[in-house]
Amino acid sequence: MKKETADTELTPENFTGLKVEAPQEVAVGLPAVISSAKHVFGAMNVGRGMKALLNLNQKDGFDCPSCAWPDPDDERSAIAEYCENGAKAVAEEATTKRLTAEFFAQHSIKQLGAWSDYELSQEGRIAQPMYKPKEATHYQLIEWEEAFGKIAQHLNRLNSPNEAIFYTSGRTSNEAAFLYQLFVREYGTNNLPDCSNMCHESSGVALNETLGIGKGSVKLEDLYIADLIIIAGQNPGTNHPRMLTALEKAKKNGAKILSVNPLHETGLVAYSNPQTALGLLGGKTSLSDLFLQVRLNGDVPLFKAILKLMYDTEQQRGGVFDWEFIREKTEGVEELLEDLKTCDVAQLSKDCGLTIDEMNEAAELVISSQKIIVCWAMGLTQHKNAVDNIREVVNLLLLKGSIGKQGAGTCPVRGHSNVQGDRTMGIWEEPPKAFLDSLKKQFGFEPPRQHGYNTVDAIKAMHEGKATVFFAMGGNFLSATPDTVYTAKALRNCSLTAHVSTKLNRSHLVTGQEALILPCLGRTDKDIKNGKVQFVSVENSMGVVHQSKGKLQPVSDQLLSEPDIVRRLANATLGTKSKVNWDKLLLNYDHIREAIEKTIPGFERYNERVRILGGFYLPNGARDGNFKTSIGKARFSVNHYVPFKLSDKEYLMMTIRSHDQFNTTIYGLNDRYRGIYNERRVVLMNEKDIEKAGLKAGTVVDLYNFYGGVEREAPRFIVVPYSIPERCIATYFPETNTLVPIDSFADRSMTPTSKTVVVEIKKSVKKE
Numbered sequence: 019m020k021k022e023t024a025d026t027e028l029t030p031e032n033f034t035g036l037k038v039e040a041p042q043e044v045a046v047g048l049p050a051v052i053s054s055a056k057h058v059f060g061a062m063n064v065g066r067g068m069k070a071l072l073n074l075n076q077k078d079g080f081d082c083p084s085c086a087w088p089d090p091d092d093e094r095s096a097i098a099e100y101c102e103n104g105a106k107a108v109a110e111e112a113t114t115k116r117l118t119a120e121f122f123a124q125h126s127i128k129q130l131g132a133w134s135d136y137e138l139s140q141e142g143r144i145a146q147p148m149y150k151p152k153e154a155t156h157y158q159l160i161e162w163e164e165a166f167g168k169i170a171q172h173l174n175r176l177n178s179p180n181e182a183i184f185y186t187s188g189r190t191s192n193e194a195a196f197l198y199q200l201f202v203r204e205y206g207t208n209n210l211p212d213c214s215n216m217c218h219e220s221s222g223v224a225l226n227e228t229l230g231i232g233k234g235s236v237k238l239e240d241l242y243i244a245d246l247i248i249i250a251g252q253n254p255g256t257n258h259p260r261m262l263t264a265l266e267k268a269k270k271n272g273a274k275i276l277s278v279n280p281l282h283e284t285g286l287v288a289y290s291n292p293q294t295a296l297g298l299l300g301g302k303t304s305l306s307d308l309f310l311q312v313r314l315n316g317d318v319p320l321f322k323a324i325l326k327l328m329y330d331t332e333q334q335r336g337g338v339f340d341w342e343f344i345r346e347k348t349e350g351v352e353e354l355l356e357d358l359k360t361c362d363v364a365q366l367s368k369d370c371g372l373t374i375d376e377m378n379e380a381a382e383l384v385i386s387s388q389k390i391i392v393c394w395a396m397g398l399t400q401h402k403n404a405v406d407n408i409r410e411v412v413n414l415l416l417l418k419g420s421i422g423k424q425g426a427g428t429c430p431v432r433g434h435s436n437v438q439g440d441r442t443m444g445i446w447e448e449p450p451k452a453f454l455d456s457l458k459k460q461f462g463f464e465p466p467r468q469h470g471y472n473t474v475d476a477i478k479a480m481h482e483g484k485a486t487v488f489f490a491m492g493g494n495f496l497s498a499t500p501d502t503v504y505t506a507k508a509l510r511n512c513s514l515t516a517h518v519s520t521k522l523n524r525s526h527l528v529t530g531q532e533a534l535i536l537p538c539l540g541r542t543d544k545d546i547k548n549g550k551v552q553f554v555s556v557e558n559s560m561g562v563v564h565q566s567k568g569k570l571q572p573v574s575d576q577l578l579s580e581p582d583i584v585r586r587l588a589n590a591t592l593g594t595k596s597k598v599n600w601d602k603l604l605l606n607y608d609h610i611r612e613a614i615e616k617t618i619p620g621f622e623r624y625n626e627r628v629r630i631l632g633g634f635y636l637p638n639g640a641r642d643g644n645f646k647t648s649i650g651k652a653r654f655s656v657n658h659y660v661p662f663k664l665s666d667k668e669y670l671m672m673t674i675r676s677h678d679q680f681n682t683t684i685y686g687l688n689d690r691y692r693g694i695y696n697e698r699r700v701v702l703m704n705e706k707d708i709e710k711a712g713l714k715a716g717t718v719v720d721l722y723n724f725y726g727g728v729e730r731e732a733p734r735f736i737v738v739p740y741s742i743p744e745r746c747i748a749t750y751f752p753e754t755n756t757l758v759p760i761d762s763f764a765d766r767s768m769t770p771t772s773k774t775v776v777v778e779i780k781k782s783v784k785k786e
């Protein structure tokens with residue numbers, strides 16, 4: 019058997035003192051307010067902290083750098099249109115602690131490699147551009163001009179532009195993203211992988227094909243008037259806390275909530291609104307009417323069973339399906355119904371781990387509702403059959419005529435705050451032809467037509483030496499991607515790795531021969547060009563484009579804005595060959611928005627409408643019941659699943675977020691809602707499995723994956739008994755990314771299967 023080994027410490031193993039309590043029953047309330055205050059005022063003085071919180075998500079303030087949940091269109095709470103985790107994200111970015119050349123002189127790259135992600139996050143904002151020459155052990159200070167010169171040199175000596183990779187994380191503004199893809203395409207490649215490839219790509223593929231648009235169809239107001247909201251594979255209490263306010267409102271208006279999740283996530287059970295006095299005093303709203311503790315990857319059998327039960331009732335008494343909608347707006351219902359006839363509910367029940375009674379109850383909720391919304395996130399998108407998961411959701415909505423009318427529709431809840439906008443701006447390795455034609459028309463160069471690398475392809479290309487320059491606009495590529503040891507080798511193969519970043523992370527420490535860290539302004543920072551304060555714009559999960567204006571004094575005068583970094587990179591790399599007047603675009607961000615308006619449909623009068631506080635909606639065919647697929651109708655689909663066959667030693671592992679992290683940024687070591695404190699190297703297991711395996715609560719174990727004949731190891735995790743279906747286990751991302759095989763990804767979307775990793779558990783034999 020092949021074994022991939024790491025030559026630096028990728029996973030620090032020092033335990034920090036685990037404490038386990040019962041999971042909490044109610045999300046948010048006063049403890050969340052206290053936690054927000056601790057994070058914000060621990061990172062900066064009171065004046066700066068108050069300024070940060072008072073501007074967060076206000077119409078003339080800055081957009082929260084945490085999740086992409088929308089802000090209310092109408093009234094916003096004057097003092098607190100944010101959540102605990104938004105406040106933590108702001109504290110992380112707006113900290114006044116600075117990371118300078120002195121720090122890098124004191125610590126070698128190798129030494130820093132042994133620090134935990136949490137320790138790296140604590141070191142403050144990167145304040146100066148840094149460079150690691152070939153063979154050097156330390157980063158050293160570099161002037162900006164020289165840094166751009168070095169990148170240009172590397173790019174210009176490649177045999178083909180396709181040997182360079184340009185990654186994007188989802189915080190990048192519309193303005194920066196548009197310029198970035200423009201530069202990359204004028205340079206000559208579509209190698210624009212992004213975090214979306216690991217996130218909602220499966221949603222994009224499924225929704226484009228079935229409904230003609232890769233985005234969700236609902237507005238926030240739709241949630242308030244829905245009859246039924248299904249929340250599948252999402253943990254809103256931690257990852258989209260402001261969604262709970264919308265759910266609370268929906269419940270008050272009579273909506274029912276059906277939750278589908280292998281874990282009883284706290285926010286799905288009950289919610290206490292911190293913006294109301296009652297909430298602060300502990301008054302709570304019970305959220306879920308029905309909670310289905312589905313087995314990992316049991317969603318296709320579950321949804322199939324619901325559809326089958328709907329079909330049976332339709333046969334018996336009619337009135338379940340919306341035939342008028344189906345006839346007028348859709349295609350393919352016959353094949354779906356043929357397939358449903360052959361389904362055996364008893365078998366489906368076994369395959370999803372739920373009883374027939376539970377499935378009947380779920381079907382009854384769907385049958386008796388006319389306006390249904392389905393919300394989902396990574397629990398549906400990160401599986402081999404993830405695209406099928408989402409197509410099954412669409413089937414349910416189409417049968418009920420629940421798309422294209424108020425109070426109903428699709429709601430893929432996006433992760434990064436501008437990941438949806440980045441895609442709209444053309445951060446896409448497979449750009450549509452019309453987009454490239456429009457670039458050509460506006461800017462007069464021939465954009466590359468060949469598809470570029472997505473994230474998985476990019477890692478492989480670097481591993482095989484086919485790509486040797488890696489540039490990242492934000493993010494933490496090494497830790498966010500699968501198969502950490504394999505990916506580390508890929509990055510080390512590069513001649514240059516360069517990261518535009520706000521904070522230090524592991525991707526700065528596993529580098530190409532040469533490496534650069536380019537520090538940039540964040541969302542909260544004031545951005546001044548030619549004496550004028552600039553704002554940028556972002557698109558939220560529901561397609562609203564609005565402005566975001568940084569208000570805080572940057573911690574260093576060495577930080578450049580992301581648009582400015584692209585300008586200088588383009589000038590250094592393309593020089594007079596470029597057909598774009600980069601300097602003019604940067605005089606005022608209005609010029610960038612004018613260019614966007616001319617290139618991308620839906621941005622008419624961009625500069626005017628983005629100044630309307632609250633922003634504007636982009637066009638959305640599915641929302642209007644106008645399905646822009648190749649057949650002009652919505653498509654039903656027949657979906658399949660192959661149940662995992664696990665040996666006695668094997669478990670299915672999901673990798674999830676704790677309450678104290680934003681992706682690879684670790685704010686703290688607690689997962690308060692799940693009752694886990696001071697430790698992230700834990701594995702949540704069903705009590706019966708613990709006993710059968712001869713383990714105990716607190717046993718230290720090593721985790722293995724052997725996909726494709728390669729041994730992958732994540733050493734030393736502490737067993738924690740938890741309410742989770744048998745044979746399913748959970749660990750935190752990114753500690754177990756070493757176990758996610760590079761070759762295991764979703765059909766068609768190529769999203770790594772981070773929620774279904776087949777794992778063996780062995781007692782750790784190392785000394786404790």
Ligand SMILES: Nc1nc2c(c(=O)[nH]1)N[C@H]1C(S)=C(S)[C@@H](COP(=O)(O)OP(=O)(O)OC[C@H]3O[C@@H](n4cnc5c(=O)[nH]c(N)nc54)[C@H](O)[C@@H]3O)O[C@H]1N2
Binds near residue numbers: 257278312314395433
């Ligand atoms: N505070 C905070 N906010 C965040 C982030 C963060 O890290 N911290 N990350 C942002 C990003 S980029 C994203 S994409 C989102 C992620 O938001 P989520 O998708 O909520 O994040 P995960 O922690 O991956 O949680 C996945 C959920 O799906 C469930 N699940 C896992 N497998 C299955 C399955 O097979 N079926 C079903 N039905 N459920 C399953 C898990 O139990 C868990 O509740 O959050 C965004 N917001």
Ligand SMILES: Nc1nc2c(c(=O)[nH]1)N[C@H]1C(S)=C(S)[C@@H](COP(=O)(O)OP(=O)(O)OC[C@H]3O[C@@H](n4cnc5c(=O)[nH]c(N)nc54)[C@H](O)[C@@H]3O)O[C@H]1N2
Binds near residue numbers: 189218682758
């Ligand atoms: N096993 C497993 N792996 C996963 C997931 C999972 O659920 N399980 N989830 C996947 C998902 S959904 C996603 S979206 C990806 C996330 O992948 P990424 O987006 O690549 O990762 P982040 O941790 O969000 O990136 C954090 C870094 O971004 C930089 N940063 C923060 N703000 C800014 C800014 O304003 N500008 C710039 N230039 N840099 C900034 C900081 O330096 C910080 O260290 O991870 C994926 N990986």
Ligand SMILES: [Mo]
Binds near residue numbers: 218432
């Ligand atoms: Mo994400």
